[in-house]
Amino acid sequence: MVNVEKISKTYLTSRALDDITFHAAKGQFAALLGANGAGKTTLIRILATLTRPTSGTAKLAGLALGKQSQRIRQQIGVMSHTPFLYGDLSAEENLRFYGRMYGPSRLNERINELLARVDLEHRRYDLVRTFSRGMQQRLSLARALLHCPRILLLDEPFAGLDLDARTVLDELLGAELEKGTTILLTTHDLEYALRKAERILLLRAGKLVLNEAARDIDHSRITSMLHHSVERPQP
Amino acid sequence: MRALRQIVFILSKDLLIELRSKEIVTSMLVFALMVVIVFNFIFDPGSREIKAVAPGILWVALIFAGNLGLSRSFAREMDQGKMQGLLLCPFDRSLIYIAKMLGNVLFMLLVALFISPVIFVLFGLSPGASVFPLAFVLLLGAVGLSAVGTLFATISAHTRAREVMLPILLFPVSVPVILAAAKSTVHLLDRGGAAETAAWIRILVAFDLIFVVLCYLLYEHVLEE
């Protein structure tokens, strides 16, 4: 589903990603770990077609990044720690706008269904400005799921959320996995990653230093790797 | 056509937000009003100079107000990363340009239609039969300014000194449009100026076309990261 080949991203003065290669199969849940600045967000942004890589290729749902980026966007749902929502519009209006842009059929039913699943039915006519962060993230997830994407790219979706919101998000992700959606998620929460993900990827200073099945990983080993990733590698 | 519908969706979303918050149009109006009143203050009303200067003042007020509106409308989009939300949608990104530009044209036109009668009253002018041609010139001027302004507002929204960058970029490039629009207005209000008016309007249309096409083609480079 997600095939990444030697993706690199260099800015004029720094190298954010260096020769990243990995594959995530259909229906797999891969967790991307790493210290701040390791390149997790950059990688997600590249896969989300928001930034172009300097070199390397990627295929999402069989579509080539770059040439077929527009079609890729139809297949992916993206969440970030900013919710991408319009504060002056209501929950329903937000979903309706994005829904129209993606053009799914039976939009009204889909909106109702998603609002119910993220438990925001009772606030559908309220302006998003009045929502708590947890509610906004829940709505953001609903937005990401509107067009039934086959791949979910989530950049620290749990950051700053209360327990209720976390639970809702967690359940929804579980339901998506059951449907066969591929999930790539970045997080700082090691416990969560080891518990839920099938595959663990670790980025350190732009390089992929770990790419293994979660069950094969030794807990203490990965903890020490995570701690070490705060230091820059020696030249 | 799908593209057209998507432009309408984005535009109606922007208009709906503006309808609720009324933030942009009111600040533009207030600003334009201030400019007009200050100028009226300075010049002696009823004097001959006034009537010659009034069209210029109209366009000065509009360009300042326009600057304000342009940067505000983009600041709102950039805030909370909503621009990225739009960029994630599966459609031709250049359509964002058209939708945003049309929105800006609308805001500017609204302000212009409001300010013009104020100017006429304060400066003792009368448009006479030229009301519709005048509205047309206002529209053309708004299009020219928005064409470049929308592109530059997108650029300046990504720089360090946002509000400062936009006028610096916009001023040199808006000179042809402002000049043509102001001249059109002057000749329009001058009873015997039909031929000149037509000439300047044709020039204004040409400028509008050049800028709209050029900015539309270049817009995608401004959006990608």
Added chain:
Amino acid sequence: MQSVKSLKILILLSWLAIILAHYFALIAAPTERTMGDIQRIFYFHVPSAWVSFLAFFIVCVASIQYLRRGEPSWDTLARTAAELGILFITLVLLTGPLWAKPVWNTFWTWDARLTTSFILWLTYIAYLMLRGYTLDPERGARFAAVFGIIGFVNVPLVYMSIRWWRTLHPAPVIGEGGGGGLAPGMIFPFIFALFAFTLLFITLLILRYRANTLERCIKEIKSR
């Protein structure tokens, strides 16, 4: 990349050309009948204007290529041309009023050529500021490229719009009939000055381009 030897020759030639141009302009050329010696500024003013427009043309072309290819060298070329162009256009704006005051009895007027030069100056400033104020250098390069193209297209539009409005500048002296033609003795110094300034510009362009490229490479290596 030119070899260092040919570069040195180029620098020497430029020096020579400029010195000679000074001689021709200030000493050898005949004195103008109506304006007097002040007219000699013409030999510096017009070539500077020519060079600054040439420089912006290079900015535009390099910008287009940068957007098409994405290679940083095009961006460096655009930036270099802009850095030099702004010097020359400033020269134009300084020498113009010096010439204008004794001849027209005013330092400045908003005729087509002066206004266009002023707008070009503002465009250069905006271009360089844009680069300086953008956080991400790559994005800044792209923004600058877009602005460079639009700014360049804008120049003839400004000129035409004001031309249709009014004009006061002496009629173009080369290639157009009518008043304001050059006396025969002035043609050679003028052509030579044009050549000298262009040569100087090209030399400076190459030198500065190399310096900028080195700077870029150093930054890149440092970041690894």
